[in-house]
Amino acid sequence: MDIILRTIGLTKIYKSNKAVDGINLNVRKGDIYGFLGQNGAGKTTTFRMILGLIKPTAGEVEIFGKKVTRADTEHLERIGALIEFPGFYPNLTVEENLKIHRNLMGMPDRKVIDESLELVGLQQVKAIKVSRLSLGMKQRLGIARALLHKPELLILDEPTNGLDPAGIKEIRRLILDLAKTRQMTIMVSSHILSEVQHIANRIGIIHHGRLVDEMDIEDIDKINRHYLELKVMNERKAAYVLEQTCKIQNYRIVDHGVIRIFERWDEPALVNRMLVQDGVEVSEIALRKESLEDYFLKITGRSSDAQHSSC
């Protein structure tokens, strides 16, 4: 499959701090690539280097099969981008702002403004000054601007910042639509895993400036394990019974009264019976599968829950 965007050992060092450390990204044509990482992991710095806003300390960027430097600008005609907070000229209307973009992108067709505003549901505010728009509306307008010149590669940095739940859902739908109807390659960053999980077909996980993993979502699905999640009154007693009676060693106490069992997950009735027979009160038992979030936490070595593993 064609690689649209590739970075080779992309690095940015600020004094002694490695903001981005030898990243090798591979975005294929038609991908919706979820670029995941906590705040400050290096996502925006990576995007800035890809777009030529920041000069890399080391490494290369290849876009549309060509190595690009900051002096090259031709490829930028084929890219739409929304980096962090979208900036606009507050003294101008929504339409006037988009007109500037249309002119600079050399788009003679005037209809593109209405089309892109319609895509993000902002056609009714066309004549309103940008200074009067809410943060969420500005975010949507930023996406409309990035789409206006019908780019082949769309780079969206935290596009749902400032949006309400309905707006977030709308953007997700839009991203899926664009990939489907316009065969656009989309790279979208987020620190919210669930946001990317529902739309991306491929993900890259960045942690402390390093790309710790890059793979297809379906491969993650294969790696992620099934487990039984139990809610018990006394997790210590339950752990004792699991080890002594059920002979289960691979379990984890994830929270007060919550245990995840990674063995014998296909025998929930048996596990439940043994626990109850030994006097453990089980209030809930469910068969689950590790999510992208679990995978993310596992490979970044960070957990939000009180891990007490005996794995």
Added chain:
Amino acid sequence: MRSILRAEAAKLRHDRILRFTFIGNLLPSLISTIMVLDSREPYTWQSWYLMNLQFQVVLVAPPLFATFSGYLFAREYQDKTINMLFTYPYARSSFFIGKMLIAAATITSVLIISCAINVGIAIFLLDEAVSTSEWLLFLKLYVAVGILFVSLIPLWMFVGMIGRSSIPATISGTVMIMIPGPVGGSAAYRDIIGLIWRLATGEAARKEIAAISAILFALFAVFLLLSLFYCNKADVHSGS
């Protein structure tokens, strides 16, 4: 470049800074009018223009034009549009040149309007008739003032760009009008006006013309090169 110029001009639509620059530059005419109305002695066309020029060059125009020129680039940082600006398929330096041309066009327009308004006011206020040679002289005066200010645009834009605000540019314009006093005494202001007058009337010595041309050209060239270098090399970070 045409797209860039069109875009840069469009950005100034409904912008208060443009109105302030045009209105602010009328201040010298207003002060001069009050002085003429208050004076018992009749004013000549020459004294009217010299008075206007003095107010304009040593009082109003430097901070006003510096603020405007500095604002053109600084606003891209303040409005956070710099991210977008530098991801358009043009060399970064084209945007600097485009903004510089817009600043030059605006300053020239402001001076032309100012010249026309001053002529208009003088026709009503002064009893003395004006000759064609005097008309030409006043035109030359404004051309000299225009060249002076246009040559300072790269400096003001540079200051606005590295300071990411128009305030440093305003300060540089204000300092410019304050320096001649402490350095050369109040006579220094008269000397500056005298020099502009001599340049316009052709009374200036060749040496004088060469010196002022070299200074203005050096200022223009050095700050233009510095700005282009900075513009091309600077990283655009979060919160830039």
